[in-house]
Amino acid sequence: GESVGLHLPTLSVQEGDNSIINCAYSNSASDYFIWYKQESGKGPQFIIDIRSNMDKRQGQRVTVLLNKTVKHLSLQIAATQPGDSAVYFCAEKGGGYQKVTFGTGTKLQVIP
């Protein structure tokens, strides 16, 4: 279960630009998807979610897109700010007592 040999992908974005963070999920039976943000020294924090019967959901400055055909999830952050700098995780879940499984995470660095 350790991510030995894997690097934490890093995305560097200029302040004010839009950010797109991508995630490939593994289980075609998953029907609920979540993005979490983890700031340095803190636990992951819920940002936005989407159910499998939708392909797009918008929040405040964030949009999640779901493509079930290719099992792909993306998080778009509009007008990226320094406070958006964090590690972002996608997560997936099936029904019932199925566990929430996290992806490997992407580090977002915002350049002032």
Added chain:
Amino acid sequence: DTAVSQTPKYLVTQMGNDKSIKCEQNLGHDTMYWYKQDSKKFLKIMFSYNNKELIINETVPNRFSPKSPDKAHLNLHINSLELGDSAVYFCASSQESRATNEKLFFGSGTQLSVL
């Protein structure tokens, strides 16, 4: 008012020792979890309890023993600590683990360093 609080925040100990991490949530949630995050930030579930009952037990060495005295508390005891146990351990809770749209609320983590 911290929703999910875990103690201690930092834990430095010698190999072979036994240590415990405590977790409490004041959200009224039914389900609590322990996750382990390695140095590459990979988050892996270890255990899940629903109303004090164990429902998820991943392939974790039996040196790790969770205990849930009530649904607001989930503690993690680790026996005979090894170097590979060094990681950040996160406690989390959710309202109902059977719900499809299950949102997790995380504590701020316990950084365990085994020397």
